[in-house]
Amino acid sequence: MFRPTRRQTLGAVIGVAASGALVGMAAASTDTVAAEARSSGTAPGGTGAPGSFDEVFKGRRIQGTPAEAHASAHAGHAGHGAGYRVLIDGRELPVMQHGKSGWSSTINHYERFATPLEAARTAVVSLKGAVIVPFDPTA
Numbered sequence: 001m002f003r004p005t006r007r008q009t010l011g012a013v014i015g016v017a018a019s020g021a022l023v024g025m026a027a028a029s030t031d032t033v034a035a036e037a038r039s040s041g042t043a044p045g046g047t048g049a050p051g052s053f054d055e056v057f058k059g060r061r062i063q064g065t066p067a068e069a070h071a072s073a074h075a076g077h078a079g080h081g082a083g084y085r086v087l088i089d090g091r092e093l094p095v096m097q098h099g100k101s102g103w104s105s106t107i108n109h110y111e112r113f114a115t116p117l118e119a120a121r122t123a124v125v126s127l128k129g130a131v132i133v134p135f136d137p138t139a
Contacts (some may be wrong), residue, residue, distance in 0.1 A: 061089055084103075089131070091134065092132070
């Protein structure tokens with residue numbers, strides 16, 4: 001009859017404990033991601049599309065709306081930054097979605113953020129009180 005050694009038994013126990021810890025961490029991570037999505041302005045329904053927001057951050061008013069809310073006013077820009085509109089103190093901050101890797105803005109274009117709200121907040125910090133200057137491609 002086969003009888004495992006202490007080393008084999010200890011290895012099996014550690015393996016089972018590590019597996020249980022990984023399953024617990026994965027479940028906690030899923031709960032955290034869902035809670036962050038609810039608190040960071042993500043639209044309900046589990047689509048992952050960000051919802052609208054309107055807040056004051058460090059004395060600056062940040063507003064954001066999905067493309068459907070302003071598509072009629074910006075019909076000429078279809079396909080170019082038409083996914084989401086962010087305003088800081090009434091001036092547009094161009095943001096762009098990078099597939100599943102996140103969002104970026106023209107102020108922090110080398111960084112990725114989970115939501116347009118996070119991109120806008122970081123832009124406010126980076127601006128340090130400066131005003132956003134509109135982009136004019138014809139200039």
